[in-house]
Amino acid sequence: MVNPGAFQGSRKIFLQSQTAEYQAGVVGDYAADALAQIQRKYLKCFPIDLPHNEEPSPEWLAAVDDKAAGEEHEGPDLNALNEDELVAAMVKLEERQGMLRFRKAVSSNVVMCLI
Numbered sequence: 458m459v460n461p462g463a464f465q466g467s468r469k470i471f472l473q474s475q476t477a478e479y480q481a482g483v484v485g486d487y488a489a490d491a492l493a494q495i496q497r498k499y500l501k502c503f504p505i506d507l508p509h510n511e512e513p514s515p516e517w518l519a520a521v522d523d524k525a526a527g528e529e530h531e532g533p534d535l536n537a538l539n540e541d542e543l544v545a546a547m548v549k550l551e552e553r554q555g556m557l558r559f560r561k562a563v564s565s566n567v568v569m570c571l572i
Contacts, residue, residue, distance in 0.1 A: 464567055466512050467518060468503055468509075471498075471503075472495075472567050472568055475499075475568060478494070479491050479492060479495060492568065495568055496564055496565065497527065499564050500527075500561075501521050501522075502517075502518055503560075505556050505557055505560065532550055533546035533547065
C-alpha cells in the first residue's frame with residue numbers, strides 16, 4: 458500500500474477532499490466509477506507532464522474545469538518522422554503511458570488509504 462505521506466501540498470489536499478466522494482461510491486456500490494472520476498479530476502489538476510515535486514500555480518488550479526472534456530494526446534506522425542525521430546517519439550510516448558499508469562495506481566491507493 459502507498460504511504461499517503463508521499464503526497465504533499467495541493468496534491469494531498471486534493472486527494473483528501475475526494476474521500477467523501479469515494480466513500481459515497483463505496484456505499485452506493487459504484488466505487489470503481491467514483492475512483493475513475495477522482496483520477497480524471499486529479500490528472501486535470503496535476504498533468505502527467507508536471508513533475509510530481511512541482512506545485513501547479515493557484516491560477517492554474519483555479520482555471521481547471523472539471524466538467525470539460527479531457528485533452529486528446531496524439532501519437533507520433535509516422536509519415537513526418539525519420540527512423541531516429543520515430544524511435545525517440547515512441548520512447549517518449551511509452552514513458553508517458555508508464556507515468557500515467559503509475560500516477561493512477563498511486564492516487565487510487567492513496568484515496569483508499571485516506572478513508
